[in-house]
Amino acid sequence: MIVFDNVTKYYKSNVGLEKVSVRINKGDFVFLVGPSGAGKSTFIKLILKEIDATSGSIKVRGREVTTMSNRQVPILRRNIGIVFQDFRLLPKKTVYENVAFAMEIIHQPKKLIKKYVPQVLSMVGIASKANKYPDELSAGEQQRVAIARAIVNRPRILIADEPTGNLDPDTAWEIMQLLDQINKRGTTILMVTHAKDIVDKMGKRVIAIEKGRIVRDEFGLYGYAEALEGVESTFDTIQSARTFRSKSRFRRGGREE
Numbered sequence: 001m002i003v004f005d006n007v008t009k010y011y012k013s014n015v016g017l018e019k020v021s022v023r024i025n026k027g028d029f030v031f032l033v034g035p036s037g038a039g040k041s042t043f044i045k046l047i048l049k050e051i052d053a054t055s056g057s058i059k060v061r062g063r064e065v066t067t068m069s070n071r072q073v074p075i076l077r078r079n080i081g082i083v084f085q086d087f088r089l090l091p092k093k094t095v096y097e098n099v100a101f102a103m104e105i106i107h108q109p110k111k112l113i114k115k116y117v118p119q120v121l122s123m124v125g126i127a128s129k130a131n132k133y134p135d136e137l138s139a140g141e142q143q144r145v146a147i148a149r150a151i152v153n154r155p156r157i158l159i160a161d162e163p164t165g166n167l168d169p170d171t172a173w174e175i176m177q178l179l180d181q182i183n184k185r186g187t188t189i190l191m192v193t194h195a196k197d198i199v200d201k202m203g204k205r206v207i208a209i210e211k212g213r214i215v216r217d218e219f220g221l222y223g224y225a226e227a228l229e230g231v232e233s234t235f236d237t238i239q240s241a242r243t244f245r246s247k248s249r250f251r252r253g254g255r256e257e
């Protein structure tokens, strides 16, 4: 679905990514983690062709992105939904209109909009708020609307850039359940996050990058804590990572939750 082959991105003298090779398969749910400046945004911008690689090959759904013409870029992006930490809803449009707008800008027929928007609003659990404005909603509800908008055109890939960053832990977990549900329906998900507890609890594949290079790529419950050992000083010590792991193991065993 997304294949990086020996991809390097230099910003003049700064390294964005260096010699990155990675494959994200159809239907995967992948966390992209790493400290600030590691190259996470660069990775996403390259997928969307917001920036050009210095060298290497990037394929998205089998199409080479690095040599793609400007004319083909909207088609690439149409297959990728995006959700941000700060929701980015249009404040003067209702919930319904925000989601409908994503279909209108790609000239979908009115009939289809009338069919799909209520469907997706109910799928994300926000149908009762269809006529509300963003500032009348809680943060979690706003993120549900943003997710609805991102998936209404049925993209194959959903990129979530710190989607739980502005949410309290319970709401964040509800949003993760929603993303998991979307993934189970077949959408490939790439999620950038700093939320260690969420990564650990979800038990999905974790790609950790540091200074533009992939330093860890593993499936499993403990990937994030392990990825951070020796990499990110802010995450205390290896000992706290171990404690974190054993607590998570406890949770996973079903005895706590």
Ligand SMILES: Nc1ncnc2c1ncn2[C@@H]1O[C@H](COP(=O)(O)OP(=O)(O)OP(=O)(O)O)[C@@H](O)[C@H]1O
Residues within 6 Å of the ligand: 011, 012, 014, 015, 016, 017, 034, 035, 036, 037, 038, 039, 040, 041, 042, 043
């Ligand atoms: N437009 C740019 N010009 C010069 N250097 C840049 C530019 N964009 C990013 N960089 C550099 O590339 C490296 C990777 O940056 P990137 O934004 O991809 O990191 P990140 O992991 O997304 O960080 P954060 O978690 O803080 O968003 C950093 O050293 C950054 O300073």
